[in-house]
Amino acid sequence: MSRRVVVTGLGVVSSIGSTMDQFTASLRAGTSGAEVHPAMVEHRFGCHVAAVPSGIDELAERYFDEELLLAMNSGHRMASIASVDAWTDAGLERPASGDDAVNWDTGAIIGTGVGGLDTTGGKIVPLTDACKVRRIGSTGVEQVMASGVSARVSGILALGNQVTTNSSACSTGTEAVIMGLDRIRAGRAERMLCGGVEGESHYSWAGFDAMRVLSRTFNDRPQEASRPMSGSAAGFVPGAGAGVLMLESLDSALERGARIHAEVLGGDLNCGGHRMGGSMTAPNPTSVQRCIRGALADAGIGPESVDAVSGHLTATGADAREVRSWAAALECSPGDLPAITSTKSLIGHTLGAAGAIETIAAIAMIEGGFVHPSINCEDVHPEIEPFKDSIPHQIRELPELKTIIKSGFGFGDVNACLVLARHQG
Amino acid sequence: MSKEQIFEKVVAVLKRYTKNEDALNGVSVSTNILEDLKVNSARLVDVILDFEDVFNIEIADEDADGVNTVGDALQLIEARIG
Numbered sequence: 114m115s116r117r118v119v120v121t122g123l124g125v126v127s128s129i130g131s132t133m134d135q136f137t138a139s140l141r142a143g144t145s146g147a148e149v150h151p152a153m154v155e156h157r158f159g160c161h162v163a164a165v166p167s168g169i170d171e172l173a174e175r176y177f178d179e180e181l182l183l184a185m186n187s188g189h190r191m192a193s194i195a196s197v198d199a200w201t202d203a204g205l206e207r208p209a210s211g212d213d214a215v216n217w218d219t220g221a222i223i224g225t226g227v228g229g230l231d232t233t234g235g236k237i238v239p240l241t242d243a244c245k246v247r248r249i250g251s252t253g254v255e256q257v258m259a260s261g262v263s264a265r266v267s268g269i270l271a272l273g274n275q276v277t278t279n280s281s282a283c284s285t286g287t288e289a290v291i292m293g294l295d296r297i298r299a300g301r302a303e304r305m306l307c308g309g310v311e312g313e314s315h316y317s318w319a320g321f322d323a324m325r326v327l328s329r330t331f332n333d334r335p336q337e338a339s340r341p342m343s344g345s346a347a348g349f350v351p352g353a354g355a356g357v358l359m360l361e362s363l364d365s366a367l368e369r370g371a372r373i374h375a376e377v378l379g380g381d382l383n384c385g386g387h388r389m390g391g392s393m394t395a396p397n398p399t400s401v402q403r404c405i406r407g408a409l410a411d412a413g414i415g416p417e418s419v420d421a422v423s424g425h426l427t428a429t430g431a432d433a434r435e436v437r438s439w440a441a442a443l444e445c446s447p448g449d450l451p452a453i454t455s456t457k458s459l460i461g462h463t464l465g466a467a468g469a470i471e472t473i474a475a476i477a478m479i480e481g482g483f484v485h486p487s488i489n490c491e492d493v494h495p496e497i498e499p500f501k502d503s504i505p506h507q508i509r510e511l512p513e514l515k516t517i518i519k520s521g522f523g524f525g526d527v528n529a530c531l532v533l534a535r536h537q538g
Numbered sequence: 539m540s541k542e543q544i545f546e547k548v549v550a551v552l553k554r555y556t557k558n559e560d561a562l563n564g565v566s567v568s569t570n571i572l573e574d575l576k577v578n579s580a581r582l583v584d585v586i587l588d589f590e591d592v593f594n595i596e597i598a599d600e601d602a603d604g605v606n607t608v609g610d611a612l613q614l615i616e617a618r619i620g
Contacts, residue, residue, distance in 0.1 A: 179554050183584070210557065247599070251583040 115298040119536055121371040122203030122359030124195035124308075125473050127460050128164035128352060131172060131194070133202070137477045139459065141508055143486035145336035146460050147350050152315040153322075160327035162338040164352035164461030165313045166191065177269070178210075184252035185265065186232045188312030191355035191466075192223055192262040193269055196306050200270055203304075203359040204371050208271045218303040218365075220274030222292045223263040223357065224285035225310050226465025226523075227317040232256040234316035262310050266357075274302040282523030283425070284382075285309045286356060286468030287531055291380035293360045303365040308357035308469035317464070318351040324394075326429055327351060339462075341426040341455035342436070342497050342504060343490035349427040352461030356469030358476075375476045378516070378532040379412030381405075385526035396431065396522045398438050405442035408518065408530035416443040419451050419532075420511065421484045423475045423519040426455035427462050433496035435522070440500065443518075447499035452509055454487040468521035472531060475517040479535050482512040539619060541612070544593075548611050551588045555581045567609030593619055 125131065128146025129139035139146070150163035173182060173190040176197055185193065197207060208214065237257060240248050255261050260278040267276040275296060281288045286309030293305035311317065321327050328348040331338035339350040366373055383404045385397025409416060422439055426432050440450050456471040463470055478484055484505050493501045516534045523529075549565055556562055557576040561569065571577050577585065586602040589595070589611065595618035605611050 180557060180578075180581075183554065183581075247583075248587060250587050251580040 116300065117363035118294050118297045118360055118377045119363050119366050120358050120374045120377060120476060121361045121366050122199035123374060123473050123476065124198030124202060124357045125355070125470055126166050126169065126191040126195045127354040127470055128166050129459055131166055133477070137481060140474055140477055140485040141481070141483060143488045143508065144459060145339065145488060146352070147335045147338050149332070149335050150315065153318070156315060158315070158319070158322045159325065159329035160322055160348065160350070161332040162328060162335040162350050163318065164339070164350055166354050184255055186229050186256045186312055187314065187353065188225060188229055188262055188310045189256060189265045191312060191353070192310035192357065193265055195308065195310070195355040195357040196221070196223070196266040196270065199306055199357040199359045203361070204369070212271070215271050215273035217273035219272050219305070220296070220302050221263045221266050221272050221276045221306040222279055222289045223266060223306065223308055223310060224279040224281070224289045224465050225259065225262055226280060226282050226285050227311060228259055229257045229261060229312060230316040231312055231314035234314065266306065272306070274305070280465065281527045281529070282525050283462065283464055283467055284521035284523035284527050284529040285465035286470065287472060287519060287521030287529035288382055289469060290358060290360065290377065290472055290531055291382055291529055294377050294380055297360055297362050304359060304361045306357050307360050308355065309466040310355035311353050311464040311466045313353035321351060328428065337489050339428055339458050340489040341428040341458050342432050342487060342494055343428065344492040344494045346428040346432065346494065348429060349457065350461035352463035354460065354463045354466045354470055356466055356473045358469065358473060373536040375479050376534050376536045378414065378534050379408055380529065380531040381407030381411055382529050383407065384528065387526050391526040393526070394524055395526070396528065397526055398434055400526065401435070401438045401522065401528055402442040404528035404530045405439065405518065405520065408532050412532035414516065414532065416445070418516050419443060419518050420514045421451050421478065421517045422453040423471055423517055424453055424455055425520050425522045427457055433494055436497050436500050448502060450500050450503040452484040452505055452511070453500070453503045454484050454505055456485070458488045458490070459485070468529060472519050472533070475519045475533050479514060479517055479533060482510065482514050484509040484511055484514070541616070544612055544615055547592055548589070548608060548615065551585060551592060552577065552608070555585055565608060567607065567612060569608045570606055571608065572606070589615060595619060
C-alpha cells in the first residue's frame with residue numbers, strides 16, 4: 114500500500130481574503146471578490162470586472178526585504194506570501210536568509226497558467242522596443258521564466274527537494290497537488306508545497322477578452338458578474354491570487370505532531386486528446402468522466418462516498434456539460450447528485466491558481482462542515498435545471514461532510530481531479 | 539555636488555541591495571561591494587542603472603566592470619558628473 118498523504122499547511126491569497134480566517138468567513142458568507150478593474154476599462158476591454166486580492170504590496174513588505182522585493186512581480190509576491198503562510202501554518206519555522214541549512218526532504222510544485230505578463234508587458238517588451246535592453250536590468254529573467262515562482266519560494270524557504278513549476282492552463286493548481294501527492298507516495302519527498310498562482314495583469318486577460326469568453330454583460334454590477342451554472346452566465350470573471358498547500362506524508366506529520374487539515378485520498382490526471390468533442394478550448398466529456406472515475410479509483414472509494422463536489426464551473430457554455438459529466442461519473446440520477454458548488458462564483462477564475470485556491474476552499478469546507486454558496490445562479494441554466502436541488506444558493510451546513518471531490522479542467526483538453534477527505538486516523 | 543553628498547547617495551543605492559546591513563555601518567571607500575556588503579553579483583547591473591538614474595549620467599558596460607569597491611564607484615561617478 115502506498116504512503117498516505119495529508120495536508121498540514123494552508124496559505125491563500127485571494128480577492129475574498131488573504132488569511133485563512135478571512136477566506137473561510139467569506140466562503141461561508143458567499144462574498145464576491147469581483148470589482149471593476151480600472152486597467153480593463155482604460156484599455157477598452159469588453160469585460161470591466163476582475164477579482165484581485167487587495168493590499169498585496171503592503172503585505173509583501175511585511176514578509177520580504179527590499180532586495181528580494183526588487184525582483185518580485187505580482188505573481189512572485191502572491192505565491193511567496195501563500196507559501197510562507199502554508200509553511201508557518203504547518204508549524205515550521207521560516208529559515209533565516211543567512212542560514213545555510215537546506216530542507217532536503219521538502220520541495221515545491223507551484224504552477225502558473227499564464228505567468229509574469231505584468232513584467233513582460235510592462236518592462237521587457239517596451240524597453241526592448243525602445244532599444245533600451247540594458248535597462249531591463251538583472252531582475253527581468255527571473256520574473257518571466259515560467260519556473261520563477263517556485264524558484265523564488267525555494268530560496269525563501271531553503272527547499273532542497275524537487276522544485277518546479279507545472280503549467281496546464283486552468284487545471285494547473287489541481288495538477289500541482291496531484292503531482293506532489295505522487296512524489297510523496299513514491300517516497301521521494303516527505304513534504305511538498307503544492308499549488309498555483311496567477312499574478313494581476315490585464316495583459317494576461319486580454320486574449321480571453323478577445324475570445325469573448327469573459328463576462329461583459331454585468332459590468333455595472335461587478336459582484337453579480339461571475340455566474341457559474343446561471344442561465345444568464347456569459348463568460349468568466351478573470352481573477353488573480355495564489356493558493357499553496359503543504360502536503361506531507363502521514364508518517365512525517367504524525368512524527369512531528371503536526372495538525373492535519375485533511376487527507377488527500379487520491380487523484381487523476383488525463384487529457385481528452387482533442388477528440389470526441391474535445392479541442393484546444395473544449396473538454397472531451399469522456400475524458401472528464403474517465404478522470405473523475407480515475408480519481409475515485411485511486412482514492413479507493415466509490416461514488417456513493419462523495420459528499421460534495423467542487424466543480425471547475427467557470428460560467429461559460431461548458432458548465433452544463435460539466436454537471437452532466439459529474440452525474441454520469443458519479444452514477445447519479447439528477448436528484449441524487451451531491452451538493453455541487455463553484456468557488457469561481459466568489460473569486461472569479463484565477464486561471465493557474467484556480468485549482469489550488471479552490472482545493473483550499475474544499476478543505477475549509479471539510480474542516481468547517483459546510484458547502485459554501487454558489488452565488489449568482491438563482492436563475493439556474495435550463496440544461497442544469499434537473500440538478501437544481503444540488504446547488505446551494507445559501508450556505509449548506511453539513512456537519513457530517515467527510516469527502517469532497519474537486520476538479521480542474523483546462524485549455525488543451527486537460528483534466529485534473531482530486532479526492533479530499535476529513536482525516537480519520 | 540560635494541564628495542560627501544556623492545558618497546551618501548552611493549551608499550543609499552547600495553543599501554537596497556546589501557545583504558549585510560552591519561557592513562553598511564562601517565562603510566568606507568575600501569568597502570568591497572560583493573565581498574563585504576554581500577550584494578548578489580547579478581544585481582551589480584541594477585546598482586549601475588540606479589547610479590545612472592540618481593546622478594543622471596551614463597556608464598558604459600566596460601566601465602561598470604571595473605567597479606568593485608565603494609571607492610571605485612565614487613571615482614567613476616565623480617568623473618562623469620565633472
